[in-house]
Amino acid sequence: MEQRQPAPRNEAHKVSFRPARINGRESGELFITLKTRNCSWGKCLFCGLGKTDGDGKPLLYSEAAAQLNGSIRSFTDKGGDLKRVGMVSLITNSDSVFNTETVRRKALLGMLGIIREKLPAVAELVFESRAQFIKTAILAQVKSRIDDLFGTDVVAKTVAVGIESPYDSVRRKIRKGLPDSKLTEAAENAAEAGFGFRGYFIYNLIEPKGESRVNNLMDAVDLMTYLADRKAMDPMRRDGEKVGPKPSLLVVRGYVPERLAATPLLRRFGEVPDAIALAELQRVADYAKLSRVRFEVDSTTEDQQMTASMTVMSPAYRAALVKYNTTMDPLQLRL
């Protein structure tokens, strides 16, 4: 008899692990990508997944629980150690976990309970969102749920935004729909709610005329510093002292769908030879260290294997990224 396949919404969708140093400990970040509706924006020129990966419906609690449990199972089935998961990133390809049309609120808050129960070593939770959904009310609700589950301020909370390029003009060109003003507002909301602020930036995207790839990423570091310096008023502080969000930056190599591979505006993100890419990342990692911005690199390959028009990382290149992420020593960024 033919076996009935479980519906894709009730099983792990995508899960990947990035070995990293988290909270001073060698552990790693578990990325859990949830299957839900497509991205509500859907206009970014380079988008390889968010426009196509969903199925039009918001994620309900039962589906979210099944996907999260399935993801955790799939991680352990491949030999993953739950005690080594120091950070969990909840991702939706790539709208917002805070948008109730994408993830029902009950589903989001419910998943936190499962993480508490199954992942005992978690020290930081990251929530991916387009900037316009980063509002203080939802952040306060999520923070209060996390503090109830884990203890007050035991676990760091971070919002992550696909910023892609530090330049407003480039973001306009690639139709990101993310002006600097929205970014600033989101960072201030994060600061006010006690969340860190992480930006995803694409290595070897396009630069404005005259800029180099290295300058591009150094400007990304400066942008994160600027956003962290935009002090948000903390209403609980009587002395008027202000706090900004803790800035961090994750660099990805990026991917574009095959049908767009020949678009002159877009590059094959993996076209830079490994040794050059690592030397450039090393310079930026040094600069980020000086700037006190947490600088990380994406060493996962799952998305790359699924999408055309990119170079899957070579083992030596990936090994260098892992060595860096787990030591945070820029000198490890070499072949």
Ligand code: SF4
């Ligand atoms: S916001 Fe993200 S998922 Fe949505 S279209 Fe842009 S790149 Fe794609």
